[in-house]
Amino acid sequence: MSKLIRQRDNLVKEGLIEFVEFDKNGRGKNIHTKPKVGYICIVDGRRLIYTWMTTLITKIISDTEFLTENSHYLIKN
Numbered sequence: 001m002s003k004l005i006r007q008r009d010n011l012v013k014e015g016l017i018e019f020v021e022f023d024k025n026g027r028g029k030n031i032h033t034k035p036k037v038g039y040i041c042i043v044d045g046r047r048l049i050y051t052w053m054t055t056l057i058t059k060i061i062s063d064t065e066f067l068t069e070n071s072h073y074l075i076k077n
Helices: none
Strands: 002-006 011-015 017-022 028-032 040-043 057-062 065-068 072-076
Touching (some): 011 040, 040 065
Antiparallel strands (some): 002 072, 017 028, 017 040, 065 072
16 A cells, blocks of 8 residues: 655545546546556545545656646655
8 A cells, every 4th residue: 555645734644545547538447556747646546536636737856756836746655
C-alpha cells in the first residue's frame, strides 16, 4: 500500500495509487502506474469508486512527485 501526500496540508490518502488517461471526449481511457501530464491520480479506484482523485497533472517532477492544477503531491511506498 502506498501513501499519496498533499504537500500544502500533509493530507495523506493510503491505498493503490493509479493514474487515469482520458480520451478526446473526457472519458477514462487507460489506467497507468506512472504519472504523466494530463492524467489524474486516483487512490483505490475500483469500478468508478475511489477514495481520492486529484485534478489534472500539470508537471512531473519524478515518478513519485508531481504537481496538479492546484496542489503538489508526493507518493511514498
